């Protein structure tokens with residue numbers, strides 16, 4: 362953790378989870394705490410201990426029970442912890458009460474995730490989006506966070522928006538939110554221009570989606586290596602760490618039989634993904650909107666892969682892209698002893714992106730789905746150009762046809778590569 366004056370703060374944290382009766386359908390408390398630990402590590406935090414409490418409900422004032430808070434304080438004192446991280450979202454007053462009782466900084470899972478994003482974001486757009494999500498998170502917690510916001514210095518949860526400005530008042534934050542939104546609009550315009558240029562190229566777009574650490578970026582690199590235009594410079598970042606990828610990257614892949622598509626790598630999802638962050642990243646994930654096919658990469662070696670799969674599907678639903686064609690790609694099968702346990706669903710495939718297992722088969726599946734990209738066009742062909750109409754019947758599938766006064770009206774599905782030839786007849 363670097364401060365402006367280069368002083369490095371090492372965050373030594375205790376993790377706290379609450380197993381209350383209402384959390385049944387979610388991921389188990391153990392898995393959730395393990396994941397919280399991974400998230401903490403990804404943020405550069407040293408984890409000293411993990412503690413959980415079984416309790417029927419949340420305590421309004423302290424989130425966990427009073428006795429638990431005392432226990433946490435004892436832990437902190439004896440282990441010299443300077444941070445406590447809760448696995449669920451806390452309210453502003455809970456944060457304040459807990460900090461008063463324990464005497465060290467208290468943050469929640471959301472703040473931690475936002476902090477990871479703030480640390481890793483490199484593009485202007487990603488930075489703006491994270492800042493927006495942070496401001497939205499802080500807004501309803503202003504009263505509770507008052508002390509923290511005015512505190513100079515840094516550490517998890519205080520990075521990002523300029524603290525001195527934040528403390529003035531709510532309205533100031535709201536103005537800032539508006540300002541960031543305007544800036545994002547600007548960035549978006551630039552991106553749209555880039556995208557329209559890309560769409561003109563008319564290549565199918567395949568998007569890698571899935572839970573964080575499932576192997577999306579690894580798969581992207583492996584496919585790159587198999588393609589004709591491989592260059593190590595074009596590889597994307599891979600790491601055994603949550604949220605290794607924070608930016609969408611797009612690569613054109615050309616294969617020996619000339620099969621070509623654009624492959625895009627995306628940010629991974631995680632359970633309890635902060636809502637503001639999903640919203641904020643909708644823009645980045647817009648790439649997924651334009652995809653012709655989604656490859657849902659699933660870490661089949663993870664015992665929680667079912668839940669991870671569900672989490673991904675629910676985020677895809679929020680992004681309104683769950684109706685797109687999806688291939689379930691069960692990855693990391695090299696780590697599984699009994700491969701027969703990997704689900705065999707229609708259109709799914711088991712692979713190892715790392716060990717190059719079954720990737721030719723995956724490519725075949727992709728080719729079946731997007732090999733020939735078609736466009737639906739409405740054409741009006743004058744009767745004087747009858748031969749054009751018969752040519753079209755050769756290469757396209759005709760959805761509708763009608764003899765009109767001015768010529769033959771045709772609604773057709775036509776390979777994208779052929780569109781240019783008939784441009785003059787498009788209605």
Ligand SMILES: Nc1nc2c(ncn2[C@@H]2O[C@H](COP(=O)(O)OP(=O)(O)OP(=O)(O)O)[C@@H](O)[C@H]2O)c(=O)[nH]1
Nearest residue numbers: 574575576577578579600601604605606629714715
């Ligand atoms: N054993 C094994 N490990 C794999 C495989 N594919 C990926 N990994 C490892 O899994 C870890 C995460 O891989 P990434 O490709 O960065 O995962 P990602 O889905 O892009 O993750 P985020 O960018 O964080 O969302 C790395 O340590 C990879 O080496 C595989 O097929 N087998």
Ligand SMILES: [Mg+2]
Nearest residue numbers: 577578605606
């Ligand atoms: Mg990645």
